[in-house]
Amino acid sequence: MDIGFNYAQELDQNDTLHTFRNEFYVSDKSIYFDGNSLGLLSKRAEKTVFELLDSWKQHGIDGWTEGKHPWFYLSEKLGALSAPLVGVDAEEVIITGSTTTNLHQLVSSFFHPTEYKSKILADELNFPSDIYALKSQLQLKGLNPNTHLVQVSSNDGHTLDTDTIIKAMNEDIALIVLPSVLYRSGQILDIETLTKEAHKRNILIGFDLCHSFGAIPHQLSEWDVDFAFWCTYKHTNGGPGSVGGLYVNKKHFGTPPGLAGWFSSKKEKQFDMEHTLTAATNAGAFQIGTPHVLSAAPLIGSLQMFEEAGIHNIRKKSLQLTNYLMKLIELELGDFNFVIANPRDEKERGGHVFLEHPEAARICKALKAEGVIPDFRQPNGIRLAPVALYNTFSEVYQAVQILKKIMTKETYKDYKNERGVIA
Ligand SMILES: *Cc1c(COP(=O)(O)O)cnc(C)c1O
Numbered sequence: 001m002d003i004g005f006n007y008a009q010e011l012d013q014n015d016t017l018h019t020f021r022n023e024f025y026v027s028d029k030s031i032y033f034d035g036n037s038l039g040l041l042s043k044r045a046e047k048t049v050f051e052l053l054d055s056w057k058q059h060g061i062d063g064w065t066e067g068k069h070p071w072f073y074l075s076e077k078l079g080a081l082s083a084p085l086v087g088v089d090a091e092e093v094i095i096t097g098s099t100t101t102n103l104h105q106l107v108s109s110f111f112h113p114t115e116y117k118s119k120i121l122a123d124e125l126n127f128p129s130d131i132y133a134l135k136s137q138l139q140l141k142g143l144n145p146n147t148h149l150v151q152v153s154s155n156d157g158h159t160l161d162t163d164t165i166i167k168a169m170n171e172d173i174a175l176i177v178l179p180s181v182l183y184r185s186g187q188i189l190d191i192e193t194l195t196k197e198a199h200k201r202n203i204l205i206g207f208d209l210c211h212s213f214g215a216i217p218h219q220l221s222e223w224d225v226d227f228a229f230w231c232t233y234k235h236t237n238g239g240p241g242s243v244g245g246l247y248v249n250k251k252h253f254g255t256p257p258g259l260a261g262w263f264s265s266k267k268e269k270q271f272d273m274e275h276t277l278t279a280a281t282n283a284g285a286f287q288i289g290t291p292h293v294l295s296a297a298p299l300i301g302s303l304q305m306f307e308e309a310g311i312h313n314i315r316k317k318s319l320q321l322t323n324y325l326m327k328l329i330e331l332e333l334g335d336f337n338f339v340i341a342n343p344r345d346e347k348e349r350g351g352h353v354f355l356e357h358p359e360a361a362r363i364c365k366a367l368k369a370e371g372v373i374p375d376f377r378q379p380n381g382i383r384l385a386p387v388a389l390y391n392t393f394s395e396v397y398q399a400v401q402i403l404k405k406i407m408t409k410e411t412y413k414d415y416k417n418e419r420g421v422i423a
């Protein structure tokens with residue numbers, strides 16, 4: 001079958017999500033495949049930022065309760081908009097903090113080591129910030145991270161094996177923290193099975209959803225996951241430093257926040273100014289201080305688009321895009337030593353394609369110079385994320401042609417094979 005440019009155009013014509021592209025600031029001079037690191041700005045997100053600036057302008061302090069999106073209830077409102085993306089009830093989600101601070105909050109709330117159950121289980125492929133947070137939480141409890149953080153190893157350097165993780169769920173493990181999708185290879189972990197196995201052993205389990213939130217549907221309630229946390233600037237296009245999110249299973253409501261603050265309060269009680277905290281009886285209890293209203297503002301507009309598009313439709317198109325990209329890479333770039341290092345199977349493939357090549361750093365620089373925006377991951381990885389809401393199949397086709405030209409003409413050799421400050 002011919003899978004060339006005509007085929008790409010045909011796929012674009014049949015794309016039921018194609019109208020969303022017009023809502024984003026996409027440059028016609030470049031092909032943006034980095035939505036898994038920082039999603040693009042949409043006009044709706046921009047509009048809601050202006051609306052919140054306007055409530056400050058118009059109402060001053062009264063913006064907390066007046067204006068289009070009263071700030072006092074914004075974290076809860078955004079939690080409700082996020083709940084369908086993770087498959088849980090509105091009261092189980094709050095938009096607050098960042099990935100790393102939410103992980104700190106959740107571990108300090110749910111990790112209660114005892115003499116015989118005092119270790120945390122993680123993996124050796126997770127993003128460094130999660131590992132730093134887990135180690136520092138152990139230290140705060142007077143435990144040695146070298147002995148008390150158990151990191152499951154990978155057999156191939158890219159993926160984790162479910163059975164290997166389960167085998168590491170020993171009696172001395174009190175808490176498990178794993179990513180839903182690995183940030184390099186894009187592998188999706190089997191959250192349902194891992195949760196079931198953890199609970200059989202009386203271990204609490206939480207997931208970092210940074211690379212799946214807004215890209216892949218979740219059924220956290222059905223799977224009975226204890227907690228989860230994520231950022232919103234990747235697939236949900238909340239902008240640089242946008243406010244993160246967390247989920248706490250309602251069976252844990254009433255667990256006191258490990259890191260308390262006045263925004264952990266029941267909302268009706270907060271302004272009683274008592275020195276004894278009456279914590280909210282929902283996920284709101286895991287907030288700490290005043291919400292970062294302007295960094296949450298873009299999410300109002302952005303999350304509406306996810307509600308309209310539907311996460312299952314987004315996932316379907318995302319799989320088509322990555323599938324098409326992999327097919328073209330095999331067809332067009334067979335001579336150039338690329339290894340497709342993400343899982344192929346749709347059950348295990350996340351939202352991006354992960355290519356390995358010894359010259360990856362300079363190939364990324366050459367791609368950027370030619371207007372294709374990937375990202376580089378140490379030491380030899382190229383991540384390419386065609387995103388369902390704003391990328392097209394024609395862009396996938398064009399990007400592969402550009403990569404082929406760079407390889408054929410060896411123009412990547414004009415660049416140094418080392419990463420930039422921000423890779
Ligand atoms: C992006 C990402 C982070 C970033 O954490 P921040 O607190 O938002 O800076 C952490 N962990 C994972 C797995 C990520 O993908």
